[in-house]
Amino acid sequence: MATVNYYTPEGLQKLKDELQDLKIRGRAAAAEQLRDARDKGDLSENAEYDAAKDAQGHLELKISKLEEVIGNARLIDESNIDASKALIMSKVKLKNLKNNMVLDYTLVAEEEANLAAGKISVKSPIGKGLLGLSVGDVAEITVPAGKLQFKILDISR
Numbered sequence: 767m768a769t770v771n772y773y774t775p776e777g778l779q780k781l782k783d784e785l786q787d788l789k790i791r792g793r794a795a796a797a798e799q800l801r802d803a804r805d806k807g808d809l810s811e812n813a814e815y816d817a818a819k820d821a822q823g824h825l826e827l828k829i830s831k832l833e834e835v836i837g838n839a840r841l842i843d844e845s846n847i848d849a850s851k852a853l854i855m856s857k858v859k860l861k862n863l864k865n866n867m868v869l870d871y872t873l874v875a876e877e878e879a880n881l882a883a884g885k886i887s888v889k890s891p892i893g894k895g896l897l898g899l900s901v902g903d904v905a906e907i908t909v910p911a912g913k914l915q916f917k918i919l920d921i922s923r
Contacts, residue, residue, distance in 0.1 A: 771835065772842045772854050777878040781839070785832045788825065796822040835877070852896040852921055854888050859920040860896075863904070868919070873897070892916075 773781070800822060803815035842855050852858050852873060860869045871886045873896065879887035886893045895907035896918070905916045 770838050770840055771875045771877070772840050773875050773878065774842060774855065777875060778836070778839050778841060781832065781836055781877060785829065785836060788829050788832065792825050792829070796825050849921065849923055850900055852899050852918065854897075855923065857920075857922045858896055858918060860905075860916040861919055863915040863917055869916075871896075 796818070799818040800815070803812060803818045806812055806814060849856075854873050854875065857870065857872050860871065861867070862869065871884055871892070873888050873893050874885045876887040876889045879885055879890070888894065888897060891909050892907055892914075895905045896916070899905055899918055901918050901921055903918050905918065907914050907916065
């Protein structure tokens with residue numbers, strides 16, 4: 767069964783642009799590599815040709831997976847999102863109860879995650895732990911380093 771993921775218009779456009787680039791430039795580069803390898807002689811003992819065929823197979827698999835992701839993507843209608851709970855596209859201000867550090871994150875789809883930009887995936891341990899919680903709630907989240915406790919200070923759109 768296909769997984770439905772929710773995206774912002776910008777995030778979905780980024781995926782579509784990547785797919786278009788792979789189909790045009792990626793396939794052209796793969797064809798060029800195959801052509802160059804084929805020109806080097808006997809294909810039965812041509813490791814460069816085998817490598818080019820493998821690379822082409824990986825490219826087609828990536829294109830296929832990206833087409834599936836885009837086909838199952840849904841745009842988020844922010845006007846219908848409950849602003850009282852931490853949901854996808856929520857901007858959440860957290861306080862780490864262990865070190866009192868305040869953090870700001872935006873909960874996004876997995877493909878849009880960018881920790882440097884403060885965007886964390888709703889599928890990450892912290893993202894999963896925050897989903898559905900409200901201001902004042904304390905989330906106890908298990909991460910590879912152990913258990914963390916975050917108090918939700920604010921939720922906005």
